Amino acid sequence: MKVEISMCRKLNILILTLIVQLLLITQVYAAFCSLRDPVSAIQMLYEQGSEVRSIVVNITEKNRSSVKELIPFTIHQSEVGKHTLYVVYKDSEHKGFLQARSELAKWGLVEIAWAINIDRSIKGFYYQRCRSPQCNEPITKHINNVIQGKSFSQLKALLSESGETLSPDGIESFKYAPTLALLTLRSALKTLAITDISWKEDIEKLSKIKGY
């Protein structure tokens, strides 16, 4: 009887230890059946008939730190793990890239699909999921007009040094919905940075293929 009680106590300590340790691990998972192909994003951001080829890589803590060397913020810790970069082709010719990112807004997650040109400037974006009525067509068009065609350094110039606010140029450019514009701009910079860091080898391989 005494042995059983002692065993139970040890087991309880083990359970507590387990729970505490589990809470300290930093990975997030949703069931994989909830993953969706970015079919609507391709239809909206690229020519009709465009196709995608997935490249899944493991984004590491090291990659996360590397982003912080380029901009004053980085991707969320929960984003460490497997992510997909979609390489876009039309008639077997490489046209660009597509990547979806989730950003934290005060009303929940905003999922943005980013179309990236081969030279890693922004081709455009659309809100795949945004629960604010502010993510409407006129506002999306306004932000798209400012961001389209801009390179990493040009986008960075629209942010303040701390990365927490818009720069004077940014304030001038984003006259409507500046909070949403700031969130979108930060997402664009993180997307370009993580693409070049985590998919570096794959992009280099692609650049060696004829027709790139």
Added chain:
Amino acid sequence: MKIYSINYSVIGFLCLFFISHSSPAGTLNSELFGENSRWSLDTSIRMTRNLDKNANAYMQVIGLDVHKVFSQATNDIGTLVFQPYIVKLNNVKNAPFIFDDGNDTKLTWRIANFNYTGLAQGKFNIRLGHFEIPFGLEYQEDTNGTLRQLTIGDRGIKADWGISVNGILPTLEYEVSLTRGSGNEFLSTDNPHLFSGRIGTPSYNNFITGISWFTGDVLGGGGVTQRKKLGFDASYYYYQWQFMMEISAGETAGNKTLNSFAEVMWKSAQEDISSYLQIGYQRSENGELLSDKETSTSYWIAGIQWVGHNGFDISAQYKNEIKDTPTVDIEPILNVQLRYRM
């Protein structure tokens, strides 16, 4: 007996925990299944307490979740999702018919299919295997392995073996399927079948609507039941709030049925905490005339879920009747679940 069944779960949890921590970093995400693959172990313990009878039941689950994209040089060909789960029941009254009894252990299939996407840039795909029946809200929301369920009870089947065509067009999304009607098991002596489908507005909008149909024979504990349904669903998202409703009408074993369901859900800004309130209403009419033996039942469910950034989630749910009948007894049920994905 109960202590032993809990210990069994804890030992399972500990084994998985030590496996994950004794492996070199990144092993679980290694290319075990080749290029463009993801895999995860998914385990949970669920307690169900009947508050009228003061009886507890337990369910312990461990499964594999594999996702792999097959590609060729300039396009993806298709996606494989493979989710076999071992489910152990303890002290479960009225166990699902696939189990021999309330203390049985069984291999079950959540999702296990290949979706061939290489035909028309996602506009027309062909899916083969075990997949969710395309009907109503349940089809749109991922409720596999969660306490929160939507309208699955109305149809008696959640996922099935078969073939479907599916796709996303600029103004609508669709899936139409022909399936076995037998749920978990592919082989069935009763030879059921099911034809179902849903056509809806794009799921990236904040207001989504869809129409669904469901007709055929569904295998259950008492054999095959003929079911027909036509449904309409709508979802609306507003900041941290989600409003959903579904209404369907049809026949179950020759009896006319009407089902309606509504849910309000709130999520925290980081979406790690969610809470919901559901209300369901079911009306059944035996016979041809509307006045013949009409019965109606209704219930409410309140639930809460916390999802950590560590693959760990805890959820609880309480269900009780609003109105029941002598033949359909809705008992007050409390569920608590602990789940861990690694």
